Amino acid sequence: MQEKNYVKEITNIDDDFAKWYTDIVIKAELADYTDTKGCIVIKPYGYEIWENIQKYMDNEFKKVNIKNTYFPLLIPENLLQKEKDHVEGFAPEVAWVSEAGEEKLEERLCIRPTSETIISTMYSKWLKSYRDLPFLYNQWCNVLRWEKETRPFLRSREFLWQEGHTIHATEKEARDRTLQMLNIYDDVVENLLAIPTVKGIKTPKEKFSGAEETYTIETMMYDGKALQTATSHYFGQNFSIPFNIKFKNKEEKEEYAYQTSWGSSTRLIGGIIMAHGDNRGLKLPPKIAPIQVVIVPINMHKDNVYEKSLELYNILNKKYRTNLDIRDQYTPGYKFNFWEMKGVPIRIEIGPRDIEKNECVIVRRDTNEKIVTKLENIDKDIQNILDLIHNNMYNECKKRLEDRTTIAYNLEEFINQMNTKQGFIKAMWCGSEECENKIKQLTSAKSRCLPFNQEKISDKCVCCGKKADKLVIWGRQY
RNA sequence: CGGAAAGUAGCUUAACUUGGCAGAGCACGUGGUUUGGGACCAUGAGGUUGCAGGUUCAAAUCCUGUCUUUCCGACCA
Numbered sequence: 001m002q003e004k005n006y007v008k009e010i011t012n013i014d015d016d017f018a019k020w021y022t023d024i025v026i027k028a029e030l031a032d033y034t035d036t037k038g039c040i041v042i043k044p045y046g047y048e049i050w051e052n053i054q055k056y057m058d059n060e061f062k063k064v065n066i067k068n069t070y071f072p073l074l075i076p077e078n079l080l081q082k083e084k085d086h087v088e089g090f091a092p093e094v095a096w097v098s099e100a101g102e103e104k105l106e107e108r109l110c111i112r113p114t115s116e117t118i119i120s121t122m123y124s125k126w127l128k129s130y131r132d133l134p135f136l137y138n139q140w141c142n143v144l145r146w147e148k149e150t151r152p153f154l155r156s157r158e159f160l161w162q163e164g165h166t167i168h169a170t171e172k173e174a175r176d177r178t179l180q181m182l183n184i185y186d187d188v189v190e191n192l193l194a195i196p197t198v199k200g201i202k203t204p205k206e207k208f209s210g211a212e213e214t215y216t217i218e219t220m221m222y223d224g225k226a227l228q229t230a231t232s233h234y235f236g237q238n239f240s241i242p243f244n245i246k247f248k249n250k251e252e253k254e255e256y257a258y259q260t261s262w263g264s265s266t267r268l269i270g271g272i273i274m275a276h277g278d279n280r281g282l283k284l285p286p287k288i289a290p291i292q293v294v295i296v297p298i299n300m301h302k303d304n305v306y307e308k309s310l311e312l313y314n315i316l317n318k319k320y321r322t323n324l325d326i327r328d329q330y331t332p333g334y335k336f337n338f339w340e341m342k343g344v345p346i347r348i349e350i351g352p353r354d355i356e357k358n359e360c361v362i363v364r365r366d367t368n369e370k371i372v373t374k375l376e377n378i379d380k381d382i383q384n385i386l387d388l389i390h391n392n393m394y395n396e397c398k399k400r401l402e403d404r405t406t407i408a409y410n411l412e413e414f415i416n417q418m419n420t421k422q423g424f425i426k427a428m429w430c431g432s433e434e435c436e437n438k439i440k441q442l443t444s445a446k447s448r449c450l451p452f453n454q455e456k457i458s459d460k461c462v463c464c465g466k467k468a469d470k471l472v473i474w475g476r477q478y
Numbered sequence: 479c480g481g482a483a484a485g486u487a488g489c490u491u492a493a494c495u496u497g498g499c500a501g502a503g504c505a506c507g508u509g510g511u512u513u514g515g516g517a518c519c520a521u522g523a524g525g526u527u528g529c530a531g532g533u534u535c536a537a538a539u540c541c542u543g544u545c546u547u548u549c550c551g552a553c554c555a
Contacts, residue, residue: 018549037546089555114555148479148553155554208555231555263555298514333515351514361514444551 010341013279017223024273025152028282028342038150038157042266045342046153048290049269050160054140056192056287057162057264060184061138066164069137071118074109079117082242086116089209093145111144116210116235116261119165120243127257130169130249134177138164153270154227154478161265167245167257171236174258178234181262182215185230193268194285194394195219195275196401197229198424198473200449205433208261212236218448218473220401221274224422226448226475229271230264270478275397282343283365285393286386291323293382294339298332298351308355312348312378320382340365345389346382366392405473408462411442414474418443424475428468430461438463439474448473 010027011019025031030046042050058068074097080087090113097109112118123135140162150156164181168174182199189195198218207214211233219227240246240256249255276283286292293316297309306326313324323344325335332349339347349361354372362371362381366389373381404423408414417425429435429447439462440446454471461468 016549022548033547035546086555093554145554202555206555211555214555228555233555261555296514300513302513328513331513331515331517333513333517336515338516349514353514 010279010281013222013277017274020277021270021274022152024277024282024341030269030273030282031152033152038147040152040156042160045290046269049272049284049288050266052288052290053188053192053268054162057184057188058140060187061162061164064136064180064184066136066138066166069139070141071112071115071122071139073112073142075112075115075118077108077110079121080110082117083210083239086210086239090114090145093147095144095146112141113143113145114261114263115139115141115143115163116165116239117243120239120245120259123165123167123257124243124245127167127245127247130247130255133167133169133247133257134173135165135167136177137166138162151270153266153273155267159266161263163261163263166260167240168259169247169249169255169257171258174236174260175234178213178215178232178260178262181260182217182230182232185217185232185262185264188264189217189219189229189268189271190394192285192287193272193275194287194390194397195229195271196394196398198401198449198451199453200451200473202231202449203429203433203436203447203472205436206447206449208233210235210238211261212238216449218475219271219275220397220404220424220475221271221478222277222400223274224400224404224424224475226424226477227267227271227274228448228477229268230262232262233260235259235261274478276393277343280337280365281341283393284343284345286345286390289343289345290321291339291342291344292320292386293346293348294323294325294335294344295348295350296325296332296335296339298349300326300328303352303355305351305355309350312350312360312375315379316382319379320386336363346385348378364389366396407457409458409460410465411439411463414439414462415443418445418474418476422476424448424473426455426457426471426473427462428456428458428460429470429472430464430466430468431470432461432464435461435463443476445474445476448475448477 010023013020029043031040031042034041094113095111098105142158142160144158147155147157166177186197186199189197200216202214202216213234215232216228217230219229221227236258237256239259245257246254247257273282295309295313297305300306309324313322316322345365347363354360358375359372360375362373362385364385404421406417406425408417408425408427414425414427436447450470451473459467
């Protein structure tokens, strides 16, 4: 039984990972290309993954008092100009509306690439007193960035995301909030998506345009490249001063607010595909899989296979997202491959042989293990196996992350390691942007973050050899 | 933005070099037989050869432009 004959029409994951990725996106019906350049349509199976992430994350936000809002898609040009770094960071990829019908607009409107500017403007209007604070708002929306090169979910011109924006009376409260939201993202990525993370702070070169500090959740994909799955920014007063977000404090003095923003996008779906997928196709973490259990009846028209399958479906569907595949035109073998490609965590096979013994066969997507079980135990077994699958998927990724994280003490080692085993490199850094640039130029790897979990592996910068006290995780990125 | 490659039915492609009826496999529709790892028989439908222009009696084929996708690099919360 050869893998090659097993899977048709999907590029081998080790031959061409990029091609494999786009094959999965299309064949598993997550998304499709459209006539609008650089923009994809997210199909029901992909959108349901997003909804499942959204549902969980939104609930976590609400637990920490975040309220949802909706701000305009269009932002007048003058607002964008107010924060210098921010405008410089985004200007090259902003799309403009300059006409409506036959009429040329007096002021151009930018299609939001992110909403700091318009939200800050409104915050400035709304804020009067320290008693009003904090403002804890989020919005689920689309944004547009005129990317030159696009890939489904990972980088498209229009994408869906959530952006949270908060203002606070004190620096400490804002800083705490920045980290609190980062921890929510960390929980989502680890416990919902089963992807281990590296948490840390970005170097000044890599931080968000206009931020004082940017915190990040970094993950490693199948090929060893890094994917930034979410970020949380502490702005200090960088926006509140130009946007005039101020309030009267207890001492009756005017003070500028302290601000945060944090975001995560449909890029998470790209992360799921690339962290977990294999040569049989997509492999979805049980907690966000649109279909958690698929029942494939065998010899459906014989005995009472159909009735038994339907019975089983009715039991399971109360508790799990279940699908009963009664398509008559496909053989069981076809369906096995089809649902594996779609990444469904558990398949149940039920045919005359099983029904005779009051059993069915449970097959795990992650290990391909077949488990025969009594029908009366099915509910309990499914829950256990879904948990096992989640943990196993997490551990597989964790193992890869550990295997492909190496330590480098000098530039020669760094280059050698990055070229032989693409992954993360732990190395000391002196703090200079020149060293970051040099490493980038020589290896195309960038600093991912200064991990919270700092170790002192040496006291010399991996690049220039000068005194260094910061540990940086480096890697090539998506 | 720089370099490269590719666009023919939903998908994979043949015909292109040397201009002369656009052909196949998969997928799809219908009827039937099947069903424990990608079934089979019969039959049917599906095309502005990415788009625009040029050369020619004649263009999928030659020329020019353009659009899109993919890959590599630059850039990029």
